[in-house]
Amino acid sequence: MYAQPGEPGREEWKILELKLLADVGLVGFPNAGKSTLLAALSAARPEIADYPFTTLVPNLGMVSYYNDRSFVMADIPGIIEGAHKGKGLGHRFLRHIERNAALLFLVPADAENIRRQYEILLAECAAYNRELLQKRRLLAITKADLIDDELESLLRQDLPTDVETIFISAATNQNLQRLKDSLWRIMSAPF
Template sequence: MSGSNFVDYVKIFCRSGKGGAGSRHLRREKFVAKGGPDGGDGGRGGHIILRGNRNTWTLLHLKYQRHVFAGNGEPGGKQTSTGANGRDVYIDVPPGTVAKDGETGEVLFEITHDKEERILVHGGKGGLGNVHFKSATNQTPRYAQPGEPGKEMTVILELKVLADVGLVGFPNAGKSTLLSVVSAAKPEIANYPFTTLVPNLGIVKYRDFRSFVMADIPGIIEGAHQGKGLGLRFLRHIERNSILLFMVPADSDDIHKEYKVLLNELRQYNPELLDKKRLLAITKADLIDDELQAEIEQDLPDIPRVFISSVTQKGIAELKDMIWKELDS
């Protein structure tokens, strides 16, 4: 995923179709000079519908399509014929896309599955034809309902990456390097902060042809929940991960303190994130010897943990086992 073609936030203006007017037609045939009303109903205005599509992984296709209009319903006709419905417009989005009201910020719904369909903006109802208004005292009504107008709405679409394991850590914690080692993903890797500017996904192969999806989330810094660094832009991607794998380098001044800072940022952003399963990987373990590793282990959080090195492959198999055990449970 390159920075130029990964888009996870768009704002679009939607307008559904207006309903067709009901017909005021009166029956007129060769041997029926003064027939009763036979006006049909108008057709429904077109809906705007969000549809999950697992073959899309970004909202890029909506970046330059800021206006979405559905078709109008056709008016009713004679012989109680109903007008055609307006053309529905389908917007394909990746699973994990959240739709919000652009004015209030209220969450409308979320698309979580492939081919799942939810109506984003309803089309106007078609008007009733005059055939519905006849009665014993009004046998030839010459009026019918107009169709309902379409609805206009500004909508925000936000993508939250769906993955089994989300990598959580400060910049340069080794998240991208780990993903490149355990999967076929090719994230950008360099020795400076915020190398990763978009979430990267990789499929990690496990034993007996099993696999799981791992997401490299751009680095968090202290104050991220307030928008510092890459802040709120990518914290939301962590919400859709089953397991959070915290990554702290072995050469950090205080591993436990870094873990607590990361945990606090997640708590400040969304306390529900603390309900997720948590694992800890101490990265760059090739920089320390066994004696120092034993010393570090005495002051680590009480969660499943492993020392790894993406360079020497130390602990990688053990890490996969630990992740699969948690996923399987």
């Protein structure tokens, strides 16, 4: 019904490169407590629920650290065994951790076998892209509020030895500052 006269346009080619999605990517089975941790450490408000695959798309949060420093944490959908072949949310999530500088693995304290779960997660990452093994990583044992000191020392005897481990609870804030310290340290260390 109405049109303004057109103006001359300009045509050109641009190549855009997608940079790091986040500094730290959270890697864990569904229900491991990834979104809860992101919510505890940042202002992000991802959906949290007691069923698998609550998170369907990655959520980013800005985690503040001392002296105005901060880093970006990415909460991604849960991994399951066979993910590298497309099971669960498969490649859709593994793609996202390729772009993170460091990986934070999460296994709940009440898991049947913490070391085994960590090994499955690591194997899935490696099967998808071996380069993921080159990234700095840390293992957080989540929901530590569910276990007592006695059980914790028992579990400590069978933890993986190729990675630094830390017991945390996003519910009680247990060790969250120490976790940030460790994350900052591995992100800042030279390759």
